[in-house]
Amino acid sequence: MFEQLDFGIFHGASKAERDEFCRRLVSELRHYGFVKLINHGVPLEDVNKAFETSRNFFQLPLSEKLKSPHPPTANPHRGFSPIGLENISTISNYGSASTMPLLKDMKESYDIGSDNDPIYKNIWPPAGLYDSFQTNFTSFFASCYEVELVILDAISIGLGLPTQTLRLLHQTQANELRLTHYPSVSRDAFVDSTRIAAHTDFGTITLLFQDNVGGLEMESPPNSGKFIPINSGGQGECILNVGDCLEMWTGLRSARHRVHLPDPSIHPKGSDDAIMERFSIAYFAKPDRTAILRPLQQTVEYGQQYLTANEFQHMRIQGTYA
Numbered sequence: 001m002f003e004q005l006d007f008g009i010f011h012g013a014s015k016a017e018r019d020e021f022c023r024r025l026v027s028e029l030r031h032y033g034f035v036k037l038i039n040h041g042v043p044l045e046d047v048n049k050a051f052e053t054s055r056n057f058f059q060l061p062l063s064e065k066l067k068s069p070h071p072p073t074a075n076p077h078r079g080f081s082p083i084g085l086e087n088i089s090t091i092s093n094y095g096s097a098s099t100m101p102l103l104k105d106m107k108e109s110y111d112i113g114s115d116n117d118p119i120y121k122n123i124w125p126p127a128g129l130y131d132s133f134q135t136n137f138t139s140f141f142a143s144c145y146e147v148e149l150v151i152l153d154a155i156s157i158g159l160g161l162p163t164q165t166l167r168l169l170h171q172t173q174a175n176e177l178r179l180t181h182y183p184s185v186s187r188d189a190f191v192d193s194t195r196i197a198a199h200t201d202f203g204t205i206t207l208l209f210q211d212n213v214g215g216l217e218m219e220s221p222p223n224s225g226k227f228i229p230i231n232s233g234g235q236g237e238c239i240l241n242v243g244d245c246l247e248m249w250t251g252l253r254s255a256r257h258r259v260h261l262p263d264p265s266i267h268p269k270g271s272d273d274a275i276m277e278r279f280s281i282a283y284f285a286k287p288d289r290t291a292i293l294r295p296l297q298q299t300v301e302y303g304q305q306y307l308t309a310n311e312f313q314h315m316r317i318q319g320t321y322a
């Protein structure tokens with residue numbers, strides 16, 4: 001299983017210790033595609049406030065939540081999506097020979113972009129409904145972006161690339177923040193549905209914060225169809241995972257993951273038919289839309305055609321919205 005690393009070492013240590021830390025980070029990401037970070041730089045009080053704000057929003061009546069709706073198409077990824085609108089399983093099998101059945105996702109979510117995004121505007125709850133939602137998530141987004149850039153530096157160093165290599169591909173803030181609420185459902189519902197079906201993330205890296213309910217799992221070994229639990233260390237811990245774009249650039253592993261039934265120690269079978277609700281907050285760091293997805297460390301064959309990050313994003317997202 002992957003490690004929990006103290007990101008404080010990146011800031012506090014000598015150059016030799018820092019470089020060693022970066023190599024360990026990259027080695028975990030190459031092998032597992034996941035690592036847990038503490039002292040990552042997003043203050044715990046900001047994470048707690050973000051969870052509280054998310055809980056308050058999802059508690060509103062559906063009619064209120066639908067006042068800032070996600071558009072009916074997959075793009076732009078902004079606003080509130082009720083249960084049933086998005087089904088990840090329709091794209092999960094992209095690029096793999098998996099025979100996983102199509103499962104429905106039992107989740108509702110809210111997508112937020114950067115206020116500096118030059119193309120897509122945010123969709124916020126209307127004034128007077130829940131005004132601190134916009135303030136809190138605008139500032140949480142900014143903290144995540146700052147931390148993203150530092151983590152990208154650490155990954156560049158660990159790969160033996162110039163420190164700013166990845167940072168320079170992330171200047172326009174095409175990033176997305178996603179709040180997800182998985183409502184309480186009966187255990188029986190998991191027969192033909194899930195919380196989020198197995199998938200890889202499309203972007204560069206994801207910073208994931210989860211409550212302590214559990215149920216997040218990663219595929220291990222790769223392409224085995226076997227999933228192992230990623231236990232929750234609480235809201236102070238950040239799970240860092242590699243997305244498809246970073247895999248294409250560097251060969252680090254974009255691992256499939258999903259959220260299914262929580263840990264049986266929290267929900268012993270038969271003791272309770274209702275599975276507890278769960279909240280998560282995922283920040284998807286995405287490349288600048290014009291960035292070209294080709295290996296950063298190999299000689300590029302002359303004349304080979306590579307996709308831009310924008311073309312890839314559109315390709316991956318097709319079909320996820322009902």
Ligand SMILES: O=C(O)CCC(=O)C(=O)O
Binds near residue numbers: 259
């Ligand atoms: O809710 C979670 O813990 C994971 C969500 C996820 O993997 C995603 O939205 O891409």
Ligand SMILES: [Fe+2]
Binds near residue numbers: 199200257
């Ligand atoms: Fe994901």
